[in-house]
Amino acid sequence: MPREYDEKRDFIRITVDSDIKFSLAGSGQEENGKVTNLSGRGMMFIADRSLVVEDRVEVRIHPENDVTPPLHANVRVVRVNKLRHADGYEIGAVIQEILDD
Template structure:
């Protein structure tokens, strides 16, 4: 029998792949590193902080071609400066963008 102490509605998976992100009202696209992904949220490394509540559009680009990319609209819930000067951004997924 499998047991775990996960209190979340969705299990968080560690990932290591490219992510692009942009402000919802901007055409400027930036690149970061996706670190975790779940059915309800995502975290990634960015070169700047974002205010809590800010809306972004992200595209997660898996390393393998058998996993399709995913584009989603997210809302920032946390922005933490890392020791190397980058920022860990945690966000809730508000919707998945369809084709």
């Protein structure tokens, strides 16, 4: 089936609804959020507080089912948007390094 749009990304985004734990690099203070999409290069997640573009963040995603494997990675924040119709922030991040548990 032909696509009716031009995909400008190297990797297709996959919509997900999974919990994420994240902490600023070196802080050791873990926070909770919700992942909304993933790709081979990055992710989007919702957090209660704002982060700053270029922040380095360690993330852990443990899906509720076994279909998707867990992810432990260092990411770099590339976009932060205040949610319009809810409290919180939408955080766009690029995966910098996949970590072993």
